[in-house]
Amino acid sequence: MKASAPVGVFDSGIGGLTVAHAIGERLPLERIHYFGDTAHMPYGERSPALVRRYAVRIARHLVDKGCKALVIACNTASANALDAVREEVGDRVPVLDVVAPVVARAVASGAERIGVVGTRATITSGLYGQLLRQAFAAGGGNSDTHDVREFATPLLAPLIEEGWHTNDIIEPIIRGYLERAGFAAGDLDALILGCTHYPLASASFSKVLGGGTHMLDAPEAVAEALAEVLRNHGLASEDQRGEHRFEVSDLTPSFSASAELFFGTGLKLQPFDLWAD
């Protein structure tokens, strides 16, 4: 595998572009081959078996196209399909997910009362809680002082895609979810934003939860983890060649418009029909 090959990044849709953006910032010499499964988005409400089927097929596509490493830039797929993806392509390329790097940061931050928000499929998997509790136990932490609570917030991703994360509408919804979960402002040291869309709504979470709650999200943590993996495998690119590539399995004007929300300007989505009969 050559260092000049692109890094494959995939998501159920376009939210994973927040991760691709952070990779571009942290590793400007790397070329990205992004795949957004817009024909099947959102994964967050699907069954684990279906998420695995989709993720494995996309991983094969990206590796077949020559990617030197894979980033599963989707919490739902990370939580439900990481093992299956590694089984499929792990002998050919290193595979990173968006959960482990954020859990490592949460533990390193010293936070004791940690909330996790994400899609229904991410939260149902229980993976964040499991990894956090393992890390606390491994660190000899007293489980009495640690409190991890996960809750699903399925409306937030569509709301953010609609561009409504900066107005007054998202706050009562976040507050509604927190009330359902039994939280009040000040109850949490840290909140893990367990969906690639949520960093865009970070300010609203802070406003509802109070300034004392530290927000933890994936993009920067994952880019840092990728830098380390590429270095360790001798796969870091040494000069910039060619352009990023952004493929989606279904293309509509509305995806093109909201892609810039997640990545910034100047990106062109291309249709790629991975699921043709």
Place this chain on the structure above:
Amino acid sequence: MKASAPVGVFDSGIGGLTVAHAIGERLPLERIHYFGDTAHMPYGERSPALVRRYAVRIARHLVDKGCKALVIACNTASANALDAVREEVGDRVPVLDVVAPVVARAVASGAERIGVVGTRATITSGLYGQLLRQAFAAGGGNSDTHDVREFATPLLAPLIEEGWHTNDIIEPIIRGYLERAGFAAGDLDALILGCTHYPLASASFSKVLGGGTHMLDAPEAVAEALAEVLRNHGLASEDQRGEHRFEVSDLTPSFSASAELFFGTGLKLQPFDLWAD
């Protein structure tokens, strides 16, 4: 084709169960074979080509399983795939959609200023506006007195699926959409709820728009249109046999839970993997 055969009803997910419910009420002797494409929901954000591909495949499945008539219980599929479905199975069974019956009711109501809300794909198709304007022109109506305005409200379906259509959160969102579309309370004689989910939020629409706006939705109108088609084709069932069948292409506990929102109690969703490789 036998009158004792079931009626096929399909939707992108479980919202079409509102239509299935109305059919069950209006035609209690008919047996329903429902298919909800939960593996691909929501259709509302997909491209027309993809919606057609899915709808045609489902139509073939239902007719192959012996359905005597088909109801496309999804506005997005009705607006983008009716012709393609009729081309596929129209020589074998009558095919009904959810748009035409509601347009007929809107015209019959005498409303002159009509709003239409629906998913992005439904509204982008422009079908409601086109059919309404044709009907007004055919009726010799003065186009100056008629005003049809369509606008996409993509957040409402996920919000309703979350069970939040009866609380305070949906109202500011409906109001936000109306403001975007340039409407004020009192501006409309009628509002077509162009998505099978929206009847559940009918009261909130009324509250925002004012009592003078008449709400028009599909379920009852479609059940009535189906009764007429079955009668005209000599296909009306004369006695009740067997049970309804509710298939979904992906099954999760959350679908099972919210199915009752749309249909009422006592229904059991069954997984049917129409999209296996």
